[in-house]
Amino acid sequence: MTHMSNYALDRLGSYVFESAVQFLRCWTNLRLETRPPLQLADIYFDLYPEEQDPIWGNPCQDKRHLEIWSKNKSCERLPNFLIIGPQKTGTTALYSFLSIHPAISSNRDSPETFEELQFFSGKNYQKGIDWYMSFFPPPANDNETRYLFEKSANYFDGTLVPQRVHALLPSAHLITILIPPSKRAYSWYHHQRVHNDKAALEFSFHEVITANPRHAPRALRELHNRILQPGMYAHHLERWLALFPPQQLHLVDGERLKSDPILVLNQLQTELKIRPFFDYANHLKYVDQKGFYCQVDSLNKTKCLGQGKGRNYPPMESASLKFLREYYQPENTALEKLFKRLGYPIPSWLEEELGTESQNNPQIPAEEISNNVSSHWENPGSQ
Numbered sequence: 579m580t581h582m583s584n585y586a587l588d589r590l591g592s593y594v595f596e597s598a599v600q601f602l603r604c605w606t607n608l609r610l611e612t613r614p615p616l617q618l619a620d621i622y623f624d625l626y627p628e629e630q631d632p633i634w635g636n637p638c639q640d641k642r643h644l645e646i647w648s649k650n651k652s653c654e655r656l657p658n659f660l661i662i663g664p665q666k667t668g669t670t671a672l673y674s675f676l677s678i679h680p681a682i683s684s685n686r687d688s689p690e691t692f693e694e695l696q697f698f699s700g701k702n703y704q705k706g707i708d709w710y711m712s713f714f715p716p717p718a719n720d721n722e723t724r725y726l727f728e729k730s731a732n733y734f735d736g737t738l739v740p741q742r743v744h745a746l747l748p749s750a751h752l753i754t755i756l757i758p759p760s761k762r763a764y765s766w767y768h769h770q771r772v773h774n775d776k777a778a779l780e781f782s783f784h785e786v787i788t789a790n791p792r793h794a795p796r797a798l799r800e801l802h803n804r805i806l807q808p809g810m811y812a813h814h815l816e817r818w819l820a821l822f823p824p825q826q827l828h829l830v831d832g833e834r835l836k837s838d839p840i841l842v843l844n845q846l847q848t849e850l851k852i853r854p855f856f857d858y859a860n861h862l863k864y865v866d867q868k869g870f871y872c873q874v875d876s877l878n879k880t881k882c883l884g885q886g887k888g889r890n891y892p893p894m895e896s897a898s899l900k901f902l903r904e905y906y907q908p909e910n911t912a913l914e915k916l917f918k919r920l921g922y923p924i925p926s927w928l929e930e931e932l933g934t935e936s937q938n939n940p941q942i943p944a945e946e947i948s949n950n951v952s953s954h955w956e957n958p959g960s961q
């Protein structure tokens with residue numbers, strides 16, 4: 579018996595169990611003993627601690643599971659792609675711009691975590707896949723191709739997330755946005771201050787990033803890690819690439835997303851082979867007052883992201899920038915190699931961080947990048 583959902587055996591499980599007990603009682607001299615369920619669970623998890631966290635597999639991958647799965651459920655209610663983060667890189671902008679596309683639908687908002695479901699990264703995972711699927715629209719009757727996606731910016735660096743995503747959505751495409759890790763760290767620090775994080779209010783940015791994690795008080799240590807860890811881009815990307823083929827991983831230059839989202843979105847559609855093509859030039863416009871691109875609605879009104887996105891704060895002190903450039907140097911070097919390996923152009927911010935901006939870096943056209951990525955979209959259920 580197991581607490582893991584295997585979709586097919588769920589309904590037969592108790593029948594099989596009863597029959598096995600009857601068989602043992604009838605045909606053997608074994609004396610069977612039992613305990614109340616919670617005690618049994620404690621004993622089981624003491625023996626198999628690694629099984630305490632379930633892993634939800636994909637019911638649509640096995641014909642036998644599909645046959646016995648409720649007719650009210652559909653493999654078409656699982657996302658085709660995910661924006662995995664990291665946090666503060668422009669994930670909300672990409673999420674809302676992609677949602678304008680008529681063939682692309684996102685999840686409905688979660689009352690607890692707003693637009694982010696944070697299914698694979700936290701306690702929501704225990705709620706199971708029916709909970710997850712209920713946030714996505716049921717299939718329409720019109721035979722039109724549609725693409726479902728969600729964004730949860732903390733997926734990127736979550737320890738268990740790649741494994742969980744791979745178990746449920748092995749053919750999903752993963753979009754990650756990268757900006758200078760120092761900028762990301764600074765933005766996160768200000769985000770935490772606005773959200774009244776005690777350590778962020780008490781300590782300066784420089785104090786947080788230079789804190790010695792071994793001797794710092796707990797709150798400072800946690801903030802230090804939370805600020806710096808997600809910026810280990812190459813390390814985290816390799817964790818995803820250990821499970822997903824490079825064709826399913828899409829790297830977006832977050833600085834480009836800010837300065838030229840139309841180009842980025844048009845290019846991303848090409849990479850992901852999304853049909854029909856939707857020209858974002860008619861739907862996004864730079865708004866001086868906001869200092870960012872915003873959506874243009876059908877009445878020609880602009881709709882910008884809220885004040886929590888694109889905050890005003892003083893520029894980073896040069897000592898902090900110098901410290902972070904050195905701190906991230908090995909990771910940024912590994913990232914440059916990774917970009918080359920995957921056939922992506924090196925973002926100019928990365929050259930700047932590494933002090934290699936004088937070298938020639940020919941931009942690879944979108945069509946060439948898209949040749950490296952998968953040639954068609956698969957139903958997330960069918961691998």
Ligand SMILES: Nc1ncnc2c1ncn2[C@@H]1O[C@H](COP(=O)(O)OS(=O)(=O)O)[C@@H](OP(=O)(O)O)[C@H]1O
Nearest residue numbers: 665666667668669670671731765870871887888889
């Ligand atoms: N079009 C547009 N409008 C507003 N903001 C934009 C846009 N494009 C990118 N950005 C940058 O997005 C940063 C916030 O990133 P995220 O949305 O990933 O943050 S979060 O992790 O979801 O909290 C946010 O960071 P801050 O500038 O530090 O607020 C912005 O720099």
